[in-house]
Amino acid sequence: MIPNNIMTKKFIKTIVGSLLATGLLLTDAVAQxxxxxxxxxxxxxxxxxxxxxxxxxxxxxxxxxxxxxxxxxxxxxxxxxxxxxxxxxxxxxxxxGFIAANTSLGLAEIDAVRATRDFDEVGTMLPHIRSIIAYNTESRVVETMRPNGVFIAQVTPRGGRISGTSSVVQLDAWNWEDASVKLDDAIHINWPSIFTRGRWWLGEVSDLKPNKQYPVAVNQLKDFFQRAKLYLQGDRTAVNLPYEALEQVFKGRKKVFVHVNGKKSISDAIHFFKKLGINSVVIVGGHEAEQVASLLSTNNIPVVLKRAHRLPTKEDEDYDLPFRSAKILTDAGILVGVGMSGDMERMSTRNLPFYAGTYGAYGLGKEKAVQLITGNNAKILGIDKQMxxxxxxxxxxxxxxxxxxxxxxxxxxxxxxxxxxxxxxxxxxxxxxxxxxxxxxxx
The missing domain is CATH 2.30.40.10 (Urease, subunit C, domain 1)
Incomplete structure (x- = not known):
């Protein structure tokens, strides 16, 4: 008879060998x-x-x-x-190669699995949070971009008032260091909304109504930037990472992407940063941006539009206004790009060229539509000298x-x-x- 300890060792060896083989097969099956x-x-x-x-x-x-x-x-x-x-x-x-601006690509894999979602940190004012650290080059979603010609992406955090800092990556890399095209290119701010809806889950009426907290939220942003400015002008004895992250913003070396919609909100945001002496501003989303086109053009502020395939937001808007917005803004002399925020944004990023194609079909023209996701997006992201x-x-x-x-x-x-x-x-x-x-x- 074989001693029990020898049989145990053989059994463990067999099990471990089978697990390793299975693991290798699974790795080969699912890895990038x-x-x-x-x-x-x-x-x-x-x-x-x-x-x-x-x-x-x-x-x-x-x-x-x-x-x-x-x-x-x-x-x-x-x-x-x-x-x-x-x-x-x-x-x-x-x-x-097509360039996708404003996408959380590589920061989440499966929306229903919280452990795979790494695009939204706890907190409100988070300019020091760097999305590049969380970027997953092994994402199976990322590899689906390439067959449609999407090779470059601005990996962007979400949530909070200041979401964090984005970086630009190329989509064929071993790790985030290899992927990096431009590190920490911009901070992203979610401008407060002028209107709010009732919380239906609390039995409140869901109709739009003025947001009484709008001036409060704007003042909080103002206070944060002013405190950061004073901190950066001081001796910095006690290190404040959020304030440190704004240094390159005040020096004009890092852009501010303001996620904002609505005529008044866009106007408020432009004047807000102008008073702070911050000129490297980009409007993201930009619904109703055509109504303040002269203000945008005068201040040389680009606009990263949402995808073309969306509905009008008001009852009296033309049904095709979302499709024509790129044409209207381009004719006004504004540099226009295309971003990908919204539902299913990571998976939908592979459809970037087709969104641009819709803008092209509604007045912009084919070659200017190509520009939206190539030369224009490159200029907006500050990588136009390279690609x-x-x-x-x-x-x-x-x-x-x-x-x-x-x-x-x-x-x-x-x-x-x-x-x-x-x-x-x-x-x-x-x-x-x-x-x-x-x-x-x-x-």
């Missing part, structure tokens, strides 16, 4: 695919229609890049030696599509690159699609 290696060979894309991201288009283009940087942008008729691998893309389209347009010297963050990338019927990517690295376009969703396509194809 391995990030692409650095570019080692030059690439030339020839014959495609190039949408540069600045409103310009080059038919029959030649785009070349090496070591992660674009080295040539021009006509395929140019007498210039092609470099490295030559990709024939006649009949296809080349775009800069956002197809220009020599910028990062080779781009893709080839079989058709119009703003149309969900034809936005079919064949090649994609971030900083010159060739991306995998496989995701959990594409694997399931292929699996079940084959099932029904064989029946």
């Amino acid at each position: 695919q391995t990030p692409a290696p650095k570019q080692t060979r030059a690439i030339s894309i020839e014959g495609a229609t190039a949408h540069l991201g600045n409103g310009q288009v080059i038919e029959n283009s030649l785009i070349m890049f090496d070591k992660g940087k674009i080295t040539f942008v021009g006509s395929a008729n140019a007498r210039i030696a092609r470099q490295g691998e030559i990709i024939k893309a006649t009949g296809k389209h080349v775009y800069p 956002g347009t197809l220009e020599v010297g910028k990062d080779a963050t781009l893709f080839i599509s079989e058709g119009d990338a703003l149309d969900m019927r034809t936005n079919i990517l064949t090649k994609a690159y971030i900083q010159g690295r060739a991306l995998s376009l496989d995701t959990h969703q594409t694997k399931l699609w292929k699996r079940y396509s084959n099932k029904y194809k064989n029946q």
Whole structure:
């Protein structure tokens, strides 16, 4: 007979081995695919229609890049030696990688599971909270962005009066350090609402009514910024992290993204920061921004609009006003981008190009719609020297599509690159699609 202790050891060894094997299989099944290696060979894309991201288009283009940087942008008729691998893309389209502003992408995985949600911290005034620390490069939601051409995102916290600090990331990385494109680009403030609704769960009437606490909330913000200013001008003996986080804001090196809607609220917010001497302000949401367009234009304040697919908020508004808002603001000389806050925002971020396409279809035009999520968003986020347009010297963050990338019927990517690295376009969703396509194809 085998001694009990030996049998016990064998049993434990067998169980541990089985668990490890199962764990490895599960890890392989659910983990993000391995990030692409650095570019080692030059690439030339020839014959495609190039949408540069600045409103310009080059038919029959030649785009070349090496070591992660674009080295040539021009006509395929140019007498210039092609470099490295030559990709024939006649009949296809080349775009800069799309940039999603104002999204909590990578900060939560499953809305119904609290442990996976890391976008909202406890507290009210939290400018020192950094979203980048919580960004999850292994998110299965993040990988679903790439097949639609969304390669860059401004990872933004939510909640509180001052939610925290966002950062800009690229969506193919091992960890947040690798992902970072621009660290701590802006703080995000949720401007108080002028109106409020009754709490239905307490039996109150749910109709809109003036918010009596509006001036109180504005004064609290004012007091916070004034105290921070005094602190930063003092000796800072006792360190105050929230106040420290505002130093770069007062110096103009970090932007303030004000999440605000309504004509009066937007106007109040603009004057509020102007009095504080803070000029790097961006309006986010911007419902009724068209009613204060001259004020926005005069103060050179960009607007990050919500998704186009939303309803009017007032009974007397045109049904298509949300679709036309980008056109109205652009015509007024305002720099306009597109953000992703709202219901199902992380999953819906992959639809960014189609929201831009709706803005394009309602007066803005296709190339200016492309600008919303490329060159414009890059300028608003302060990364336009590095990416956002197809220009020599910028990062080779781009893709080839079989058709119009703003149309969900034809936005079919064949090649994609971030900083010159060739991306995998496989995701959990594409694997399931292929699996079940084959099932029904064989029946």
